[in-house]
Amino acid sequence: MPSTDAAPLTPLALSEDLPPATVMPIWTPEGPMALWRSVGGTLSLAADRCPHRGMRLSHGFVRGEALSCIYHGWSYDQGGRCLRIPAHPDLEPPASIRVATGSVLEAGGVIWRARADDPSLPPDFPGFVPLRSLSFAVSRDVISRTLGGESAGPGILKGTLAGSAVILLCAEQAEGTSLIHLLAPADATLDQRIAVSRAAETLRRAAETGTTEAAA
């Protein structure tokens, strides 16, 4: 199967939400993907569909440097190649058994969907650190309007929540929903961070109910 590298840089998840030896489901315009980090810390992105019987690989488990499927335990390396078929322990899996993969980049605590043929680096946001990701049941435009902030590049919004400057990285998801990665000032205190997180909930309620009451 070919690699599915088509989209430009889009934010996928926050580094802190994916510690070593874990996997998480990701939605991308090409379909569902499994984002995983090996025990040694290497990040990989695989199609969320095991080539064997279609089980979602994001339900699987990470041992060492491989991602294993929960259904029959087939495991895959970071390049998508099948390493092991437990039903046939002595079989070297044929090289043709592969899961489609994609490229990712990690910078400033954010994991981005990258293009193998595109050397551009993800944007960096000096003075800001990731706070949390949350999904909204509305489109990016509605969020932007509700926040009342300004655009700072494709899918990037700047605004104010609970009196703190914030950056919102927006990724469109299935069925008109959006995934937001929220960045807060690096020097914000614990209380300020908690206040920003709560204000993001207020922003979401406002965006989803169509009110524009300022969350700031």
Next chain:
Amino acid sequence: MTIGAMRDEWYPVGLRSKVDANGQQTLLMGEPIRLHESEGGEIVVETADGRRLPVVIGHGHVWTSLGQPDKPLFAIPEADQPGRRLVEVGVVRVRCSPLRAVENFLDIAHFPFVHTDILGAEPHTEVERYEVEIREHEDEVWATKVKFYQPQAAKSAAGGITTDYMYRVPAPTCSVLYKTCPARPGEWDVITLFVQPLTEELCDVWPWMALYDDVTPMTDLIHFQQMIFLQDRSILENQIPRRLPLDPGMEIPTRADLTSVAYRRWLKRHNYTYGAQLVAQ
């Protein structure tokens, strides 16, 4: 959507013991149906517009069809042997294709990962060669000489044993398995999965068993089987695509999957495609 050749098959739609005069509503291949017990104790199944459907009672369940079955409900002679306890496990709804539900039932390679420490455990993951055939006379898929190491093969099993299995597909959404009976060496326990197709991507599953076990309380037997099937349910609801691909290029089988390969081939040959994915996606 075409129901195709599967229209004329028998499908389970309820436990006989639970259908009473008040009746119950359900769905069969997209069509709403109602079943109730008449004053004379007869089971009546009809569509919303009052069309009466054929009915047979067998293996603890009520069976019906939207079409005209030209053969009787398949028999399970072993289940009629005296001394067996018949276990009505009850219905479980699953968001998957009825064909995916049957295929999972035919599979042993998932035991160590999905039924861990019960029907399988690492490192005993190997699936040894077994035999698969489509029996032309009966027109059924059979797998025989299947063996697997199991930590707790049945409620009555005391410890790990290598279990022998035989699998049988007598109808497109039904499977019967025969496995080593811990309480009576030499006999086979009968465990079935009867699947009611509600739509192509939704089914009601009716597990049923005929066991030699005079010791275990009935409720424990029911719970053992519900435990096993509910471990499968979270797998079945997360396979992509939801429908069973019949295009051989779409999913990769190995030697351990010979039963599944034969099942898919048999479905295709008969145009049993309700719940199947025909074109690659």
Next chain:
Amino acid sequence: MKLYDYILSPSCYKVRLLAALLGIPLELRAVDFHPGGEHRTPALLALNPAGSIPILEDDDLRLTESAAMLVYLASLKSSDWLGRDTAAEAARTEQWLSFAQRLTASLGGARLCEMLLRPGDLAALQAAGIAALRELEAALVEQRLRGERFLVADRPTIADIACFPYVALAPDGSVSLDPYPSIRLWLRAVRALPGFIEMPGIHRLHELKPEPVHGAEGEPA
């Protein structure tokens, strides 16, 4: 100690799980909840007129609320699990024990509709379940900011056990857990506890066991 139990009941599982984590043996009495409806038979109603399970009996103590059972087990064995170190911690633990009842009603209700064909307003139950998951996610984000992995502290308490089962089983009622990264890490932290036991629908963390080595008996991999 005797637990009237059902293998598919998340509320019964709470009690089995905490007992396993604390090393307290339970005598299990299986109740034919589905398809038999045994919890509504006269014999069971005599034990619990509310017609629900679990029911826990220990000598002359009989409990019919899982939250009370968790308090009882934790009190017998380890005050760490009680979540009552400070006034605020005690109050937050109570808050989550009450919140767990909302999970039972919403996510648990959706699960019964979707899985066991119980009549109900599925869309409304799912919406209430999603609202509860969002609250839980927000609370867990704050806990992580405070450097704490569990609901009321950096150690697990009965608050976690009370909320864990219905949340982990939300997909049984067709409520996705995909949008909640902090819930995902918290579920994982609970599943990684020493002595953790699973129930159907909650798979084991196979990664906690090393990959078996084949064809190399006694030799390093």
